Every structure is written in C-alpha cells, then in structure tokens.
Amino acid sequence: MAQDLLLEIGVEEMPSAYMPRVLKDLKDLAQKNLAEARLSCGEVLTWGTPRRLCLWVKEISEEQEDSFLENRGPKKSIAFDANGNPSKAGLGFARSQGVDFRELQIREVGGVEYLFAIKKEKGQAAEQILPGLLLKVIHSLSFPKSMTWSYYQTRFARPIRWLLAILGDKNLEFNIENIKSANYTYGHRFLSTGALPVASIDDYFRILREHYVILDQAERKKMIWQQVQEVAGEAGGKAMDNEELLEEVVFLVEFPTAFYGEFSPSYLDVPPEVLTTSMIEHQRYFPVYNNEGRLLPGFVGVRNGTDYCLDLVRAGNERVLKARLEDALFFWKEDSRKSLEEMSTKLKDVLFHERLGTLADKALRLQKLALFIGQETGLGQPEELQRSALLCKADLMSSMVYEFPELQGIMGRYYAAGSAEELEVAEAIFEHYLPRFAGDKLPSSAGGIVLSLAEKADNLMGFFSIGIKPSGSQDPYALRRQALGLVNIILDKKLSIDLKLVFEQAYLGYKDIDLEKSREVSVKELLDFVYQRMRGVLLDSGISYDVLDAALSRPPFDLFETYNRAFKLQEFKKSPVFEDFMVVYNRVHNLSRKWESEEIDPDVLLDESEKNLYRKLPGLQQEIKTSLKAQDYTRALELLAALRADVDQFFTAVMVMVEDEKLKAARLGILKSIANLFNSMADFSKIV
Amino acid sequence: MNFQELILRLHNFWGQQACIIQQPYDVEKGAGTMNPATFLRALGPEPWKVAYVEPSRRPTDGRYGENPNRLQHYYQYQVILKPSPDNVIDLYLASLRDLGIEPEKHDIRLVEDNWESPTLGAWGLGWEIWLDGMEITQFTYFQQCGGFDCLPVSAEITYGIERIAMYIQNKESVFDIEWVDGISYADVHHQAEVDYSHYNFEAADVGALTSMFNICEEEAIRVAERQLVQPAYDYVLKCSHLFNLLDARGAISVTERTAYIGRVRNLARMVAREYLEQRKRLNYPLLKDENLRKQLIIEEEVL
Numbered sequence: 001m002a003q004d005l006l007l008e009i010g011v012e013e014m015p016s017a018y019m020p021r022v023l024k025d026l027k028d029l030a031q032k033n034l035a036e037a038r039l040s041c042g043e044v045l046t047w048g049t050p051r052r053l054c055l056w057v058k059e060i061s062e063e064q065e066d067s068f069l070e071n072r073g074p075k076k077s078i079a080f081d082a083n084g085n086p087s088k089a090g091l092g093f094a095r096s097q098g099v100d101f102r103e104l105q106i107r108e109v110g111g112v113e114y115l116f117a118i119k120k121e122k123g124q125a126a127e128q129i130l131p132g133l134l135l136k137v138i139h140s141l142s143f144p145k146s147m148t149w150s151y152y153q154t155r156f157a158r159p160i161r162w163l164l165a166i167l168g169d170k171n172l173e174f175n176i177e178n179i180k181s182a183n184y185t186y187g188h189r190f191l192s193t194g195a196l197p198v199a200s201i202d203d204y205f206r207i208l209r210e211h212y213v214i215l216d217q218a219e220r221k222k223m224i225w226q227q228v229q230e231v232a233g234e235a236g237g238k239a240m241d242n243e244e245l246l247e248e249v250v251f252l253v254e255f256p257t258a259f260y261g262e263f264s265p266s267y268l269d270v271p272p273e274v275l276t277t278s279m280i281e282h283q284r285y286f287p288v289y290n291n292e293g294r295l296l297p298g299f300v301g302v303r304n305g306t307d308y309c310l311d312l313v314r315a316g317n318e319r320v321l322k323a324r325l326e327d328a329l330f331f332w333k334e335d336s337r338k339s340l341e342e343m344s345t346k347l348k349d350v351l352f353h354e355r356l357g358t359l360a361d362k363a364l365r366l367q368k369l370a371l372f373i374g375q376e377t378g379l380g381q382p383e384e385l386q387r388s389a390l391l392c393k394a395d396l397m398s399s400m401v402y403e404f405p406e407l408q409g410i411m412g413r414y415y416a417a418g419s420a421e422e423l424e425v426a427e428a429i430f431e432h433y434l435p436r437f438a439g440d441k442l443p444s445s446a447g448g449i450v451l452s453l454a455e456k457a458d459n460l461m462g463f464f465s466i467g468i469k470p471s472g473s474q475d476p477y478a479l480r481r482q483a484l485g486l487v488n489i490i491l492d493k494k495l496s497i498d499l500k501l502v503f504e505q506a507y508l509g510y511k512d513i514d515l516e517k518s519r520e521v522s523v524k525e526l527l528d529f530v531y532q533r534m535r536g537v538l539l540d541s542g543i544s545y546d547v548l549d550a551a552l553s554r555p556p557f558d559l560f561e562t563y564n565r566a567f568k569l570q571e572f573k574k575s576p577v578f579e580d581f582m583v584v585y586n587r588v589h590n591l592s593r594k595w596e597s598e599e600i601d602p603d604v605l606l607d608e609s610e611k612n613l614y615r616k617l618p619g620l621q622q623e624i625k626t627s628l629k630a631q632d633y634t635r636a637l638e639l640l641a642a643l644r645a646d647v648d649q650f651f652t653a654v655m656v657m658v659e660d661e662k663l664k665a666a667r668l669g670i671l672k673s674i675a676n677l678f679n680s681m682a683d684f685s686k687i688v
Numbered sequence: 689m690n691f692q693e694l695i696l697r698l699h700n701f702w703g704q705q706a707c708i709i710q711q712p713y714d715v716e717k718g719a720g721t722m723n724p725a726t727f728l729r730a731l732g733p734e735p736w737k738v739a740y741v742e743p744s745r746r747p748t749d750g751r752y753g754e755n756p757n758r759l760q761h762y763y764q765y766q767v768i769l770k771p772s773p774d775n776v777i778d779l780y781l782a783s784l785r786d787l788g789i790e791p792e793k794h795d796i797r798l799v800e801d802n803w804e805s806p807t808l809g810a811w812g813l814g815w816e817i818w819l820d821g822m823e824i825t826q827f828t829y830f831q832q833c834g835g836f837d838c839l840p841v842s843a844e845i846t847y848g849i850e851r852i853a854m855y856i857q858n859k860e861s862v863f864d865i866e867w868v869d870g871i872s873y874a875d876v877h878h879q880a881e882v883d884y885s886h887y888n889f890e891a892a893d894v895g896a897l898t899s900m901f902n903i904c905e906e907e908a909i910r911v912a913e914r915q916l917v918q919p920a921y922d923y924v925l926k927c928s929h930l931f932n933l934l935d936a937r938g939a940i941s942v943t944e945r946t947a948y949i950g951r952v953r954n955l956a957r958m959v960a961r962e963y964l965e966q967r968k969r970l971n972y973p974l975l976k977d978e979n980l981r982k983q984l985i986i987e988e989e990v991l
Contacts, residue, residue, distance in 0.1 A: 014800075017800070147831055148841055150771040150774070159774075178774070252797060308792065308793070317795075320821040326756075
C-alpha cells in the first residue's frame with residue numbers, strides 16, 4: 001500500500017534569504033531522486049521556517065518498479081550455425097548472462113540483428129531505498145554560503161540539529177554525522193521545551209501547531225500581512241506594501257504577532273526615504289502611511305512569538321529605532337551643513353575601481369560623455385549636464401550615504417536642492433542611477449536620461465575594457481542590469497543615437513588609464529553584449545526569432561531604429577502582399593547571391609522585361625532611400641513587393657546565366673541592385 | 689544589575705561551563721577575536737574553552753563622548769567553545785536568563801550575519817542576535833583563521849555588554865550605565881573618550897605612526913622567523929592598531945588602504961602558520977582525550 005513520507009531537517013536559524021530557493025530545490029531533488037529510484041508518488045510539498053525544512057511526499061509506492069536490464073550479445077548471424085542451431089558464441093553469451101539460450105531475444109539495432117539477454121530486476125521495498133535516497137537529497141542541497149561545525153565534514157547553511165523521517169508510521173533510519181534520524185521534532189524555540197515524539201504524519205502537523213510553529217510559509221505570510229494591516233489600521237494608517245520585506249519576515253518567525261510602535265514626530269524632518277530605509281533594512285519593520293501617503297511617526301514590527309509581554313517587546317523596539325533615527329537626524333543635519341560641491345572635492349580620495357581610477361576621474365569622464373550624448377540626442381542643456389555630472393557622485397561622500405548606501409542618488413537630490421542647485425540638476429543626479437532594479441522607473445528628465453546613459457556606458461566600457469564581463473551567475477557589478485537599462489531607456493524614450501559612437505567616446509574617457517583591451521575589441525564585445533539584452537527585450541515584446549535575426553543582421557547601432565524596423569517587419573509578415581514580397585526576394589537573391597557588382601551596361605540589354613526593370617531602378621532606389629530615411633519601412637516593403645509582376649515577367653522572358661558574359665553581367669547587375677534594396681533593411685534569408 | 693555584576697555573572701556562568709576565565713590581553717586590539725586566546729587557539733585540532741572581557745578599540749568610532757551609542761573604546765565579552773557543542777545556542781540563551789533576560793518575555797532573533805576580518809584572514813558564518821530589535825551579540829562559527837581552515841570549528845559568542853547593560857538598566861546613554869553603586873560608565877571612561885577622540889582624529893602624528901607601523905611589521909617578521917609565535921603576534925596586533933589609528937586620522941588613501949590590509953593579513957597568516965607548526969611540534973598538549981588523539985593522527989596520516 002502506498003504511504004506518505006515525511007522528512008524534517010531541524011536546523012539552527014537559516015538565513016531567511018536562502019529559504020525560497022531551498023524549498024524549491026528540496027522539492028525538485030526529491031522528485032528527481034524518487035523518479036530515478038523508480039518509486040512513484042503523489043503530490044510533493046515542502047515547507048520551511050527558520051528552524052526547519054520539511055518535505056512531505058504523498059503516496060509513495062511500496063516498492064520500486066521492477067527494472068529490466070538489456071545486454072546486447074553477438075550478432076544473430078554468428079549466434080547460430082549453418083543448421084540454425086546455437087553456435088558456440090551464442091551459447092557462450094547465454095552462459096555469461098546466466099540465462100537459458102532459449103530465453104534470449106533477437107532485436108534489431110541499426111539494421112543488424114543481435115542477441116539480447118533481458119534480465120528482470122525485482123524492485124526493492126521503498127522502506128529500504130528511502131534512507132539512502134533522503135541522505136542523497138539532503139547532501140545535494142546547496143546554498144550561497146555553507147559551513148561546517150564541530151569536528152564534522154558535512155556542509156550545510158547552518159548546523160543540522162535533528163532529523164525526523166517517517167514513512168507511514170515507521171521510522172526511516174539514517175544519520176548525518178552524530179545526528180540519527182528519529183521520530184521526534186521540536187516546537188518553537190522559546191514557547192516549547194524538549195523533544196516532541198511524533199506518532200504519525202497527521203500527528204506532526206497537530207503537534208507543531210500546538211507548540212507555536214506555523215509550518216506552512218504561505219499560511220504564515222497570510223497571517224503576517226493580515227496582522228500588519230490590522231495593526232496599522234488601528235493606528236489610523238496603512239502599512240507599506242512591500243513584498244520583499246514580507247517574504248523576509250515570513251522566514252524570520254515561526255509564530256508571528258504584529259505590534260505597533262511609535263517614534264517622535266520630530267524625526268519626520270528627516271527625508272522619508274531615510275526613515276523607511278532605517279525601518280526596513282535595519283529593523284525589518286513595516287513603515288505606516290496616512291491617507292495622504294505621508295509617513296506616520298510609527299511602525300509595525302512582527303514578533304516571533306505570542307502577545308505575551310508584548311508591551312516589553314514594543315518598548316524595546318521603540319528604543320532601538322529611536323537610537324537609529326537619532327543617528328539619521330544627526331547625519332542629515334551634519335551633511336546639510338556642507339554644499340554638494342564641497343562634498344564632491346573628496347571624490348578624488350575614493351576609488352571607483354582599483355583599476356579604473358577614482359570617483360573624481362569618473363565624474364570628469366561623465367561630464368564629457370554626457371555632453372556628447374546630449375549633443376547626439378539633442379537632450380538637455382550643456383551647462384546643466386556638466387554640472388549634474390560633476391555632482392552626481394558627491395553624495396557618496398556624505399555621512400548618510402556612508403551609513404545607508406542604498407540612498408545614493410536620493411540623498412544627492414536632497415543635498416542638491418539644499419545647495420541651491422538648479423532643479424534639473426538635482427533631478428538628473430537622482431535619475432542617473434535609474435533603473436536601479438528590474439521593474440524600477442526609468443529616468444524622465446532630459447538631464448536624467450542623458451546622464452543615466454552616460455553612467456551606464458561608462459561603467460560598462462570600464463569593466464569590459466579591463467576584461468570584467470558577467471559569466472554565468474557571476475555579475476558582481478550588475479553589468480547585465482545596466483546594459484538592459486541602457487536598452488530600455490533608448491527604446492522607451494525613442495532616442496535615435498548611434499551606440500557605437502557612444503561606446504567609442506566612452507572608451508576615449510579612459511585614455512589615461514592602462515586598459516587591457518583595444519578600443520575595437522572593447523566596443524565590439526560591448527555592442528554584442530548590449531544586442532543580447534536587446535534580443536531579450538524584442539522577444540519579450542512579441543517579435544519572432546526569424547524577424548529578430550533578420551533585423552539584427554544589419555549593424556543595429558541605432559537601437560530604436562532597429563526596434564521599429566523589427567516591428568514593421570513583424571507586421572508586414574501578415575500583409576496580403578508578403579507572399580509577393582518573398583517571391584521577389586527569393587528570385588533576385590538566389591541568383592545574385594555570389595555576384596558583387598551592381599553595374600549594368602544598358603546597351604547589351606535585349607528583352608523589354610529587363611529594359612523595363614532597368615528603367616524603373618533609379619526611381620525605385622530613390623523612393624526606398626527616402627522611405628528608409630523617414631523610417632517608413634512599410635512603404636519600402638510594399639514598393640519591393642509591387643515588383644512581383646515585373647520580376648516574374650523578367651524570369652519568364654530571359655535566361656540570366658547566358659554564355660554572353662556581358663549580357664549575364666548586366667542581368668546579374670539588375671538583380672543585385674534589387675537584392676541590395678532588400679538587404680539595406682534586413683537579411684530576409686533568415687525569414688521562415 | 690550593575691555593569692560589574694553583569695560581567696561577574698557571565699564569568700560565573702561560563703566558568704561553570706568549564707571555560708577558562710582568562711584576563712584581557714595587554715596589547716591594543718579592535719575586538720576580542722584578536723586576543724591570542726581566540727585567534728591562535730581557534731587554529732589546530734586542540735579543544736579549547738575560554739571566556740574573557742576584552743577592551744576593544746575602534747579609533748574611527750570616537751565621538752568625543754557626545755554620542756550616546758558610540759565609543760572608540762568599549763568592552764566585549766568573548767566566549768570561545770571549541771569544538772562548537774551541539775547545544776551551543778541553548779547555552780547562550782541560558783546565559784541570558786542568568787542575566788535576568790527571560791527569552792519568552794522578549795523577542796529574541798537570530799538574524800543572518802556573516803563575519804569577516806580581512807586583516808586577520810578570518811571568516812565565519814552565524815548571526816547577530818537581536819533582543820527586541822537590538823543587536824546584543826555576535827555569534828560566529830569560525831570557518832577560517834589566518835587563512836587556514838578551522839577544524840574543529842569553534843563557536844564564538846561576543847556579547848556587547850554595554851548594550852546589554854543599557855537594556856537591563858533602562859539607560860538611553862552608554863555613559864549613564866551604572867558601573868557600581870554611585871559610579872557611572874562616564875565616571876570611569878568619559879574623559880578618556882574625549883581625549884582619545886582628539887588624539888585619534890587630530891593629534892596623532894602621521895609620520896611617527898607610519899614609521900612605527902613599518903618597524904612593527906619588520907619586527908613581527910624577524911621574530912616569527914625565530915619561531916617565537918606570541919611575541920611575533922604582539923607586533924601583528926600593534927600593526928593592526930596603528931593602521932586603525934592612521935585610518936581614523938584620515939592618513940590612508942583608498943589605494944593604500946588595500947595595501948595596508950594586505951600587509952597585516954600577511955603577518956597574521958605567517959603567525960598562524962608558525963603557531964600551527966609549533967603546536968604540532970609540541971605534540972598538541974591540549975589533546976587530552978587519547979581516542980581523539982589517535983583518530984586525529986590517523987586522519988593526518990591519510991592527508
């Protein structure tokens with residue numbers, strides 16, 4: 001009879017950030033190993049709290065499925081003698097396999113018949129297989145950082161302290177170092193004492209609940225969010241909806257109780273981003289807003305336990321936050337005494353990267369690059385761009401950003417406003433970091449757009465030119481995110497700008513630094529890297545692979561133009577004249593593929609159909625050129641499709657590959673000229 | 689509970705857990721980890737249990753005695769349990785109970801915190817332990833020390849005793865902690881905090897400190913070459929402190945910073961290696977369990 005399996009790995013408090021991934025891996029590994037062990041099962045569920053990882057596999061089959069071993073023997077042709085009796089070779093094979101010759105089977109492999117011995121292996125009881133299988137699953141779990149403890153060799157995220165493993169009502173026995181699997185668990189660290197014997201799987205869930213452990217992370221999450229909203233509501237506010245914070249808190253507690261704490265309204269003088277950062281990043285509290293979206297002088301914390309002595313917990317937390325906010329207020333006042341320009345003088349003492357100069361060098365490069373990009377895009381005022389670039393890194397020298405690095409840019413904007421910088425400059429300083437994460441907003445001011453592009457181009461070029469590129473999951477400088485940001489800004493703002501020129505300019509900025517790679521190599525590698533991000537963006541927006549390949553095969557230095565072109569191509573594929581278009585393309589392209597010259601000697605042309613094409617060419621070339629310039633790709637595509645009748649006529653009337661070399665050259669010249677009109681838009685041979 | 693009593697209770701608690709109650713080490717240092725009773729003893733196969741108070745210096749944290757939460761000189765209460773026992777967290781929680789902090793009345797959390805000391809070539813995984821949102825302890829399982837893998841792994845418990853005292857005594861400022869009846873933390877330390885802040889940030893002679901660093905570095909190397917482990921280590925500690933002073937003084941540029949840290953780390957590695965070799969030459973006198981010794985010898989031969 002099928003039985004349920006329960007495994008609980010009792011651990012010291014796991015890093016909360018590891019948990020979602022570990023629970024997924026635990027489930028996947030269990031399924032994979034069960035399948036490999038030929039054990040069938042029903043639903044597989046995993047749960048976790050800070051102190052336990054739990055695996056529940058429903059309805060595991062009692063035994064492994066039988067397996068069949070197939071061993072190939074000699075060819076049939078040598079396994080029998082001339083009379084059709086088993087040969088020496090045939091009998092020998094049967095003996096070596098331990099089976100009777102008559103039990104051997106004949107099967108065909110690659111057109112040749114062979115003898116096969118099929119041996120059945122009886123499946124073992126699940127009970128015997130599972131201990132080893134669970135051990136393997138546990139040892140296969142991996143973590144961003146793992147450790148050893150005491151004298152042991154086992155690596156895990158934190159020390160393993162108990163193991164519970166039961167199949168139905170039976171114990172599964174195995175051990176990890178000094179820990180033997182058994183049928184007991186532990187409750188909440190502070191609200192339960194000692195080992196708790198577990199008789200069955202149902203018993204397990206009941207026991208945990210009675211001992212203040214909400215095992216199911218989804219249930220905890222719901223409880224926490226409900227409590228947080230209630231508590232905030234009672235205080236007359238709304239708690240910040242922050243999924244990341246909620247997820248973290250879920251894996252910090254086994255039994256949640258939310259509570260409201262307050263701080264002095266005098267701290268509301270500090271910018272709200274500082275207050276929320278302090279609450280969220282340092283203390284894992286939920287900030288609370290009033291109906292107008294302004295911060296209230298309070299927070300919601302979540303305790304790991306019941307409401308017993310909750311006032312004590314609240315008072316303690318209020319004190320801690322007060323000390324933090326007091327610090328923040330001190331930094332805010334201290335920083336506000338200096339102008340942003342004063343702060344920027346210290347940039348020369350801080351390295352941007354040990355091989356890429358100081359932050360002052362960077363600010364200087366950004367000034368030049370921003371001017372260049374401003375000129376190319378026609379965005380921003382030169383003086384403002386220079387000013388923003390000069391000051392955009394200055395807030396890194398403030399006490400506040402030293403303490404709260406995630407506030408870079410945000411503080412810069414406040415300090416710029418406080419130092420009476422132009423509004424546009426303050427905005428550009430903030431926006432030059434955008435987008436900071438997937439789904440973040442893009443810069444919207446002219447200066448912000450230009451400086452953000454400059455910042456990303458400079459970062460990317462710097463690292464690429466010293467050979468630092470993302471590989472696999474390794475991307476310590478978030479270069480993928482920056483390249484993607486670059487693509488998204490250009491497309492979203494519909495900017496027409498030649499990226500190759502921008503990157504070449506960015507490379508020039510590093511001219512005083514000893515770079516590892518040449519300009520050509522760096523620019524090329526970087527462009528390729530950006531195109532890959534571009535491909536992702538286009539695929540996500542519904543462009544098909546073939547259109548993408550066709551469109552990207554022209555050097556897509558101007559991303560927005562490429563994006564447009566790809567879209568128009570995609571649309572055109574649905575047009576009624578698309579078939580005509582492809583016929584024309586295929587006919588002219590196939591023959592002229594290996595021909596280079598567009599030269600046509602009109603005097604040798606004989607047939608009216610070719611004279612006709614020749615006469616139409618200059619007008620067509622002109623019209624297509626004009627359409628492309630206006631980025632009216634649909635018009636250009638339609639013009640080419642409209643050639644169908646003339647081209648069909650041509651191929652019906654004449655042979656291209658004639659012996660008369662001059663005539664052949666002229667005819668190929670006509671075809672090449674038309675083919676090149678296609679090629680100036682995309683490589684249509686990629687279209688399927 | 690006054691400050692003194694708090695320390696005595698911890699001594700008493702960990703003394704009963706068979707820890708040696710050692711005294712602070714007499715060279716300036718940034719943390720209890722740098723005391724040879726931790727840095728050296730965490731290396732090698734010998735078991736070791738120790739607890740001590742360590743005066744710790746962080747020159748950059750000086751605030752002229754004006755900030756209620758920051759000091760350039762404070763105390764850590766340090767416990768090393770090697771190998772880390774299975775019930776180490778329970779032991780720690782029991783020690784809190786001994787200080788009158790009943791875990792069930794509070795919210796005690798173990799929040800991931802990975803400790804690393806680039807100057808010591810040491811790192812470990814563990815937590816910061818929160819009491820109602822306040823970090824009161826660093827808990828670390830040492831993985832490497834002086835660049836060498838730790839086997840067995842030690843558990844290091846570092847209590848921030850001023851913070852715990854502030855909590856227990858309900859004080860808003862560290863200076864208001866009652867040390868003994870009628871004597872506050874300010875009475876004992878305030879003027880020195882002010883003076884050291886002036887010294888660290890303004891008065892320290894950069895030229896002199898730089899020369900001292902170079903001299904101490906040379907001396908550490910010279911002494912280590914003669915296999916005099918702890919005397920060599922003293923000069924590593926001096927280098928580390930001199931580097932911190934230069935840093936507080938604003939005398940170290942970013943480029944130089946990495947180089948200085950590298951120099952101290954090299955010294956720490958050198959001494960760690962000397963220590964490991966010395967203990968082996970001495971035939972690991974603290975390995976008193978004969979079974980363990982035999983097992984270890986087998987393992988070493990295999991390696």
